[in-house]
Amino acid sequence: xxxxxxxxxxxxxxxxxxxxxxxxxxxxxxxxxxxxxxxxxxxxxxxxxxxxxxxxxxxxxxxxxxxxxxxxxxxxxxxxxxxxxxxxxxxxxxxxxxxxxxxxxxxxxxxxxxxxxxxxxxxxxxxxxxxxxxxxxxxxxxxxxxxxxxxxxxxxxxxxxxxxxxxxxxxxxxxxxxxxxxxxxxxxxxxxxxxxxxxxxxxxxxxxxxxxxxxxxxxxxxxxxxxxxxxxxxxxxxxxxxxxxxxxxxxxxxxxxxxxxxxxxxxxxxxxxxxxxxxxxxxxxxxxxxxxxxxxxxxxxxxxxxxx
Amino acid sequence: xxxxxxxxxxxxxxxxxxxxxxxxxxxxxxxxxxxxxxxxxxxxxxxxxxxxxxxxxxxxxxxxxxxxxxxxxxxxxxxxxxxxxxxxxxxxxxxxxxxxxxxxxxxxxxxxxxxxxxxxxxxxxxxxxxxxxxxxxxxxxxxxxxxxxxxxxxxxxxxxxxxxxxxxxxxxxxxxxxxxxxxxxxxxxxxxxxxxxxxxxxxxxxxxxxxxxxxxxxxxxxxxxxxxxxxxxxxxxxxxxxxxxxxxxxxxxxxxxxxxxxxxxxxxxxxxxxxxxxxxxxxxxxxxx
Numbered sequence: 342x343x344x345x346x347x348x349x350x351x352x353x354x355x356x357x358x359x360x361x362x363x364x365x366x367x368x369x370x371x372x373x374x375x376x377x378x379x380x381x382x383x384x385x386x387x388x389x390x391x392x393x394x395x396x397x398x399x400x401x402x403x404x405x406x407x408x409x410x411x412x413x414x415x416x417x418x419x420x421x422x423x424x425x426x427x428x429x430x431x432x433x434x435x436x437x438x439x440x441x442x443x444x445x446x447x448x449x450x451x452x453x454x455x456x457x458x459x460x461x462x463x464x465x466x467x468x469x470x471x472x473x474x475x476x477x478x479x480x481x482x483x484x485x486x487x488x489x490x491x492x493x494x495x496x497x498x499x500x501x502x503x504x505x506x507x508x509x510x511x512x513x514x515x516x517x518x519x520x521x522x523x524x525x526x527x528x529x530x531x532x533x534x535x536x537x538x539x540x541x542x543x544x545x546x547x548x549x550x551x552x553x554x555x556x557x558x559x560x561x562x563x564x565x566x567x568x569x570x571x572x573x574x575x576x577x578x579x580x581x582x583x584x585x586x587x588x589x590x591x592x593x594x595x596x597x598x599x600x601x602x603x604x605x606x607x608x609x610x611x612x613x614x615x616x617x618x619x620x621x622x623x624x625x626x627x628x629x630x631x632x633x634x635x636x637x638x639x640x641x642x643x644x645x646x647x648x649x
Numbered sequence: 650x651x652x653x654x655x656x657x658x659x660x661x662x663x664x665x666x667x668x669x670x671x672x673x674x675x676x677x678x679x680x681x682x683x684x685x686x687x688x689x690x691x692x693x694x695x696x697x698x699x700x701x702x703x704x705x706x707x708x709x710x711x712x713x714x715x716x717x718x719x720x721x722x723x724x725x726x727x728x729x730x731x732x733x734x735x736x737x738x739x740x741x742x743x744x745x746x747x748x749x750x751x752x753x754x755x756x757x758x759x760x761x762x763x764x765x766x767x768x769x770x771x772x773x774x775x776x777x778x779x780x781x782x783x784x785x786x787x788x789x790x791x792x793x794x795x796x797x798x799x800x801x802x803x804x805x806x807x808x809x810x811x812x813x814x815x816x817x818x819x820x821x822x823x824x825x826x827x828x829x830x831x832x833x834x835x836x837x838x839x840x841x842x843x844x845x846x847x848x849x850x851x852x853x854x855x856x857x858x859x860x861x862x863x864x865x866x867x868x869x870x871x872x873x874x875x876x877x878x879x880x881x882x883x884x885x886x887x888x889x890x891x892x893x894x895x896x897x898x899x900x901x902x903x904x905x906x907x908x909x910x911x912x913x914x915x916x917x918x919x920x921x922x923x924x925x926x927x928x929x930x931x932x933x934x935x936x937x938x
Contacts, residue, residue, distance in 0.1 A: 364839060364840060367759075367839075367840045367841075368755040368759035368761060368764075368840065369755075369761060371751045371752070371755050372751070372756070372767065374748065375752050375771075375815065378807070379770060379774055379808070379811070382808040383770075383774045383777055383782060383809075383812075385785070386782040386785035386786060387777065387782065389784075390781045390785060391781075393784065402784075402788070445668075446672055449669055452662075452665055454669060460669055462921075462924055463673045463676050463677060464672065464673070465920075465924070465928065466676070466917065466920055466921075467676065467679075468927075468931065469916045469917055469919070469920035469924075469927060470869070470913050470917070471869035471870075471871065471889075471913065471916070472869070472871065473869075473886045473890050473909075474886075474889070474913045475679075477889065477893050477906075477908075477909040478679045478680075478682065478683050478906070479679065480893070481682070481683075481686065481902055481905065481906065482682060482699060484902075487694065487695065487699075487902070488699060489699065491699070492698040492700060494698075495697075495698040496698075522676070522679065526676065527931055530928055530931065530932065534932060582778060583778050583779070583780075585872055586871040586872065586886070589871065589875075589890060590890055590893065590894075603780075604780055604872075608780075608783075608872075608875075608876070612783075612787075612876060621784060623780075625781065627778045627780050627781070628777065628778055631776055631777070631778055639772065639773070
């Protein structure tokens with residue numbers, strides 16, 4: 342009723358019909374800019390890169406169709422194989438370490454700890470830093486002559502030697518260390534939130550039955566946090582596949598290309614070595630890896646929601 | 650579940666506190682090393698060790714990092730790049746947050762045919778590895794005359810940030826009862842009136858989350874900076890990387906650490922002041938809608 346009172350008497354229906362139409366179109370108009378930006382900037386460009394990966398583009402894009410040549414070249418490329426293997430090592434160790442450390446810290450922090458807030462803040466601050474800052478600091482800490490090694494010598498352990506940063510076999514593990522330092526606090530926060538949501542009556546019942554606390558955590562609480570595990574693995578895997586900054590800051594892919602990751606490979610070939618076709622193919626494979634990971638995840642997420 | 654644990658006996662409490670404090674030390678030590686190294690003299694760095702305090706404190710490293718250190722061919726310190734980062738971050742954060750707020754409002758309260766599909770597209774957009782858009786984006790920025798400009802970087806950060814901000818706002822507004830909106834519509838309130846008079850006043854927390862999340866992400870970005878900017882338009886992360894990995898002359902670790910501290914300070918300050926919202930952003934970003 343009040344709707345009509347907004348218009349002075351005598352106004353015909355035409356403007357109100359116009360306003361109604363506007364009202365109906367307004368929501369779509371408001372999201373239209375984002376629709377265009379995302380449609381072009383994500384989906385259009387994804388397609389474009391896909392097209393480039395089937396061409397022989399080198400320094401400039403050319404649109405000749407060469408089939409799967411670039412993918413075949415990629416699979417035969419030593420540097421790409423190293424990068425993929427490194428992703429396996431880095432991703433596996435990074436995810437596993439973050440999970441173990443995060444879970445342990447979360448459980449311990451959930452024992453009515455005094456100053457819990459302050460401790461939590463300390464565990465999480467590395468997440469606020471740029472990977473470039475993290476890389477810079479860890480590069481200095483692991484400096485083969487003036488870093489950790491010298492510290493240990495000064496403290497009396499004179500035979501201590503640590504040159505992983507410049508060793509082509511071990512350098513990838515230094516990147517794992519820095520990455521775990523940065524992200525494990527985040528996993529802690531995820532699990533702590535999960536633990537706070539666990540129904541305490543179940544645990545009380547188990548205790549009455551005589552179960553010990555570690556057993557309760559292992560058998561009851563952690564299994565009930567399965568969704569948190571999934572989320573954490575998703576996010577960590579996503580971070581691992583996209584990892585670029587940390588490698589650039591710590592080793593720039595070296596020594597040689599021993600610490601290359603797919604993202605570093607893609608950057609080097611596309612933007613500095615003038616092999617756009619090959620770089621695009623590697624980008625598409627990275628996309629494929631992420632798809633393999635998130636499609637099942639999103640699918641189960643959305644299905645669950647429909648059941649709610 | 651805290652009350653269950655009360656029965657824990659003393660020695661185990663000590664062990665728990667011991668481990669928690671040890672872990673806190675491990676997380677803090679790199680920050681400590683970064684700080685003390687930045688106040689040392691190069692001489693001090695060669696003779697002392699990582700954990701030693703400076704024998705004579707000096708801010709020479711900081712002034713050099715700020716205004717004299719070489720970041721490639723230029724030797725004007727990182728101050729110019731520090732301001733570049735601000736000029737890039739502030740507009741990108743504001744625009745992406747504002748767009749996200751309106752998108753989230755539409756996608757939760759003014760659903761239309763296809764809006765769920767659009768939301769799905771946005772959600773997926775949060776996961777796409779940026780490597781698949783770099784090359785076309787570089788070509789587009791070139792065509793638009795935005796290559797190597799701060800405006801170009803702002804545009805890039807808005808495009809790839811809006812999926813996250815929309816997600817934040819959409820999930821926040823979904824929890825607000827539709828009845829409230831319906832009542833307002835019956836009273837004749839329109840699209841913008843409802844947003845500004847009803848939703849906006851209760852949106853402060855989610856605005857904080859979005860602003861802080863975006864600020865941290867954009868300030869810390871390296872990939873877009875290194876691909877889409879060069880020379881004078883580079884953000885601080887790229888300049889820091891250039892400074893640290895420049896191989897000319899004697900390595901001055903005090904300057905490196907001071908520069909790293911300068912690059913880290915804005916996000917660290919934000920984290921200390923508003924960490925609660927930062928953590929909410931982190932968990933919201935991972936536990937999606």
